[in-house]
Amino acid sequence: MNRTVAIIGGGPAGLCLARILQTNAVSVKVYELEESRNSRPQGGYLDLHEETGQRAIREANLYAEFRANLQPGADRMNVMDETGNLLYQDLGDGAIPEIERQDLKGILLDALEPNTVEWDHKLEKVDSPATDSEQIRLNFSGGKTAEAYIVVGADGAWSKVRNVLSELKPMFTGVSLVDAILSPSFKPTGNLPLGALIASDKNSNLLMGFLGPSSRMYFSTKALTPEEVTVASAKKFIAGWHEDFQVLADSIQNATVRHIFALPPKMNWHRSSDASESWKSRLTVIGDAAHVMSPFAGEGANLALADATDLANSIISALASEDPLTALKSQIENFEQVMWDRAEKAAEMSAQNLNSMFSGGSAAVIAELMFKYSAVRKRTVLKYYKQPQ
Ligand SMILES: Cc1cc2nc3c(=O)[nH]c(=O)nc-3n(C[C@H](O)[C@H](O)[C@H](O)COP(=O)(O)OP(=O)(O)OC[C@H]3O[C@@H](n4cnc5c(N)ncnc54)[C@H](O)[C@@H]3O)c2cc1C
Numbered sequence: 001m002n003r004t005v006a007i008i009g010g011g012p013a014g015l016c017l018a019r020i021l022q023t024n025a026v027s028v029k030v031y032e033l034e035e036s037r038n039s040r041p042q043g044g045y046l047d048l049h050e051e052t053g054q055r056a057i058r059e060a061n062l063y064a065e066f067r068a069n070l071q072p073g074a075d076r077m078n079v080m081d082e083t084g085n086l087l088y089q090d091l092g093d094g095a096i097p098e099i100e101r102q103d104l105k106g107i108l109l110d111a112l113e114p115n116t117v118e119w120d121h122k123l124e125k126v127d128s129p130a131t132d133s134e135q136i137r138l139n140f141s142g143g144k145t146a147e148a149y150i151v152v153g154a155d156g157a158w159s160k161v162r163n164v165l166s167e168l169k170p171m172f173t174g175v176s177l178v179d180a181i182l183s184p185s186f187k188p189t190g191n192l193p194l195g196a197l198i199a200s201d202k203n204s205n206l207l208m209g210f211l212g213p214s215s216r217m218y219f220s221t222k223a224l225t226p227e228e229v230t231v232a233s234a235k236k237f238i239a240g241w242h243e244d245f246q247v248l249a250d251s252i253q254n255a256t257v258r259h260i261f262a263l264p265p266k267m268n269w270h271r272s273s274d275a276s277e278s279w280k281s282r283l284t285v286i287g288d289a290a291h292v293m294s295p296f297a298g299e300g301a302n303l304a305l306a307d308a309t310d311l312a313n314s315i316i317s318a319l320a321s322e323d324p325l326t327a328l329k330s331q332i333e334n335f336e337q338v339m340w341d342r343a344e345k346a347a348e349m350s351a352q353n354l355n356s357m358f359s360g361g362s363a364a365v366i367a368e369l370m371f372k373y374s375a376v377r378k379r380t381v382l383k384y385y386k387q388p389q
Contacts, residue, residue, distance in 0.1 A: 003319060004029060006138060006148030008123045008161050012046075012101075013287030013304035014154030015108035018116055019060045020312035026319060029148070030112075031140065033122035033155075037109055044179075045074050045098040045196075045210050046301045052342075054097075056305035059312075065107045066099065074098035074210055076195030077379070079370055081363035082205075084191045084242035088367035090379040092195065100214065101301075118146075123160045126151060129279050136279055150315060150328070151283040154308070157261055159289035164280060166269045170261035173294050173354060174222055176229035178237075180255040182215040182248065190244035198366050199245065204358040205237040207245065217248050222358045231255040262293045265347035268340055281329040284336060286311055291343035296357060297350035303343055311335050 005021055007014045010032035021028045034040060048054050048066075057066045075092030109117070121144060127137040135147035153161020157170050188194060188211045197217075199207040209217035219234040235249040267290065271280050284290075287304030314335040318327035356365050364386075371384045 001149075002135065002147070003027060003149045003324070004147075005150040005152060005315060006031060006136075006146060007152045007154055008138075008159075009153065009155035009287075009289070010034070010105075010109075010117055011154060011156060011287065011304065012104060012108070012301050013289075013308045014152070015105060015112070016056050016060055016305050016308035017152060017154060017286065017312050019062070019108055019111050020056075020309060021315065022113060022116065023061060024312070024316045026316060028116060029146070030117045031121035031123060031138070031146065032117055032119055035120045037105075037117075037119075044101050044216055045071060046101055046104060047075055047096045047098045047298055048305070049096055049299075049302045052299075052302035052306035056309040059309045060108070060111070062107055062111055065111075066104075067097075069099055069103040069107065070097045071100065071213070073195055073212060076193075077370055078193045078195055078197045079363055079367040080191075080197065080199040082199065082201035082238070082241040082245070084244055085363075085385070086191065086193065086383060087363050087385045088370045088381070089193070089383040090370070090374055090381045093379055096377060098196075098210075104301075121146075123155060126161060126164050126283070128276070134279070136283060149282060152311065153283075153285035153289045154287050154304070155285075156288045157263075157292040159285055161283065162285045162289050164283055165271070165285070166267075168263060168267065170263050170292050172226070173260045173262050175220060175260045175294065175354060175358065176224070176226050177258045177260065178219040178229065178231055178234040178255050179258050180209075180217050180219065180231075180234060180248075180252040182217060182251040183253040184214075186215050186247075186251040188215075188244075189247055191242075192244050192247075198357075198363075198370075199241075200357065200363045200366055201241065202360050202362045204360055206357055207238060207248065215251075217252075219249070226259050229257055229259075231257065260294050262347065262351070263291055265293070265344050265351060266340070267291055267343070268336075281332060282325075284311065284332050286339065290339060291347060293343075293347040293350045294354045295350070296353035297346055299346040299350065303339075303346055306342065307339050310338055 004027040079088035122141040206220040286307035314331035318331040321327040
């Protein structure tokens with residue numbers, strides 16, 4: 001019997017799930033809408049946490065490859081105010097190492113068997129199995145089709161797979177970002193430090209990013225309407241700030257505008273006990289498809305990787321049991337509960353952090369937040385200037 005797992009989406013969640021399943025001899029296909037692995041620049045650093053992202057990489061047996069691709073010093077954190085004062089600085093210490101998203105995806109892709117990923121496959125709709133078949137039907141744009149015994153939506157915020165289980169859609173958080181890659185010739189000048197940088201003013205304008213090899217900055221605001229946020233407006237966010245910051249906007253090489261959406265922190269759904277719907281117990285979603293949140297807790301990719309690990313183990317165990325159908329139902333439901341509990345905490349933190357960062361309390365609030373996290377994140381603090389109350 002064909003027991004192939006179809007994974008929709010080749011982001012961190014989908015690729016990690018595919019890798020762990022494949023190393024456990026489960027048949028797997030990944031369907032990805034992009035035309036090839038290099039069709040879109042995938043820049044930006046991700047810091048992988050011990051219990052989630054790093055655990056997944058270990059389970060995928062790719063820890064050595066991961067360590068070999070780390071960016072030293074990228075986890076060094078700096079917080080500045082708009083006048084160029086450094087309010088907080090830590091060393092990072094390597095406890096939460098940073099890797100370029102592109103390198104992480106590259107490691108996972110290289111580890112998959114040839115032809116595991118079907119590029120240029122944009123899922124449009126999932127259909128129930130035909131009569132006398134257990135295979136769930138997948139319809140892609142351009143009339144392409146496929147079938148699978150288990151379907152996992154790792155297809156990001158606007159998941160088509162999630163539509164089978166829930167009508168909920170992500171809501172706009174009120175924050176838009178200009179996501180900018182800086183020119184390779186850019187070098188921080190004046191007081192701008194190397195490493196991660198967050199800078200803010202009292203008008204809820206925010207700069208966030210990384211300065212060093214492959215510098216990248218997010219220019220973010222709540223002060224403009226989403227329509228007013230354009231690449232050209234990146235300069236507006238920080239007009240009036242110290243001159244060192246202006247160089248950042250002047251060095252933008254490539255940029256896109258992102259409007260930040262999030263699902264409610266407490267997600268859940270119930271499957272009908274009706275026999276005609278029983279195929280839905282062999283379908284689930286992971287990563288952003290299940291719990292997209294604002295990036296202000298730095299947890300999204302970590303949760304996506306943890307989901308991939310836990311779901312892989314659930315599927316492997318169910319398929320090895322004497323009654324895979326019954327086992328899958330309970331394994332997937334148990335997995336989803338673990339996923340919701342983990343994601344709910346992170347979503348609440350990201351919503352709180354978003355409020356703190358855009359509360360108009362400026363860089364001092366962010367410095368305080370970083371100082372609070374420094375003990376948890378095992379960071380050596382070099383500087384912390386606490387604003388007088
Ligand atoms: C600005 C920004 C900064 C961030 N910084 C961090 C950070 O520092 N740390 C962190 O942990 N997280 C961070 N995140 C969050 C992180 O990027 C996501 O949580 C993570 O990428 C989720 O992985 P995923 O695999 O679930 O989804 P995605 O990465 O969104 O991957 C989904 C994949 O599915 C494909 N796809 C979509 N629709 C379809 C379809 N219909 N058919 C087929 N394929 C489809 C997409 O092309 C994509 O390849 C950040 C997010 C943003 C926006």
